[in-house]
Amino acid sequence: DVKVTQSSRYLVKRTGEKVFLECVQDMDHENMFWYRQDPGLGLRLIYFSYDVKMKEKGDIPEGYSVSREKKERFSLILESASTNQTSMYLCASTPHSAQGNSPLHFGNGTRLTVT
Amino acid sequence: AQSVSQHNHHVILSEAASLELGCNYSYGGTVNLFWYVQYPGQHLQLLLKYFSGDPLVKGIKGFEAEFIKSKFSFNLRKPSVQWSDTAEYFCAVNARNSGGYQKVTFGTGTKLQVIP
Numbered sequence: 001d002v003k004v005t006q007s008s009r010y011l012v013k014r015t016g017e018k019v020f021l022e023c024v025q026d027m028d029h030e031n032m033f034w035y036r037q038d039p040g041l042g043l044r045l046i047y048f049s050y051d052v053k054m055k056e057k058g059d060i061p062e063g064y065s066v067s068r069e070k071k072e073r074f075s076l077i078l079e080s081a082s083t084n085q086t087s088m089y090l091c092a093s094t095p096h097s098a099q100g101n102s103p104l105h106f107g108n109g110t111r112l113t114v115t
Numbered sequence: 116a117q118s119v120s121q122h123n124h125h126v127i128l129s130e131a132a133s134l135e136l137g138c139n140y141s142y143g144g145t146v147n148l149f150w151y152v153q154y155p156g157q158h159l160q161l162l163l164k165y166f167s168g169d170p171l172v173k174g175i176k177g178f179e180a181e182f183i184k185s186k187f188s189f190n191l192r193k194p195s196v197q198w199s200d201t202a203e204y205f206c207a208v209n210a211r212n213s214g215g216y217q218k219v220t221f222g223t224g225t226k227l228q229v230i231p
Contacts, residue, residue, distance in 0.1 A: 042205060107158065
């Protein structure tokens with residue numbers, strides 16, 4: 001069974017801090033994604049990566065960056081955390097599929113609070 | 116750009132009632148469509164998916180969805196809901212973005228509350 005592990009379940013950070021959210025998957029998936037989930041807004045795509053060292057902006061990349069140095073690990077970085085980045089962050093992975101029909105496998109999420 | 120609309124934000128049903136959750140998407144090309152479910156305190160998991168063939172697809176726990184291409188819709192249905200179906204349901208579209216890479220876009224979700 002695919003396992004997507006997010007390093008922290010809960011995080012509390014101060015405004016202006018640099019924050020790292022880590023995600024590891026154990027199924028050799030090519031594609032990895034970072035979403036944030038907010039009530040009434042659903043899941044919004046921040047960044048995704050389709051290969052090591054490759055990244056693509058999602059719908060709301062402002063204030064975030066990512067790193068993918070190894071295939072199994074995809075990190076989300078908040079360069080200078082702000083209160084409007086308080087949210088649930090979800091990591092997901094999926095294998096490459098020419099048809100695009102592979103479902104996403106999600107981690108349990110990291111609930112980040114910025115004070 | 117692709118987008119997904121879920122018009123029902125919060126649905127309350129009694130057990131045994133029938134369920135239909137709406138999902139409409141906007142994208143001109145080939146899409147793959149998904150419904151995910153998030154039970155309270157759990158991570159998102161796949162309910163069902165459509166990518167080709169029979170437009171009526173069946174998923175886990177008695178759920179089904181119908182893809183109607185002319186209406187850009189992929190509505191989720193269940194004939195008789197149970198209290199254990201209380202969860203949040205998300206519709207999602209996987210389509211290629213302008214760079215040729217597959218991008219998954221979600222709707223805003225529908226919270227279903229089933230009353231025993």
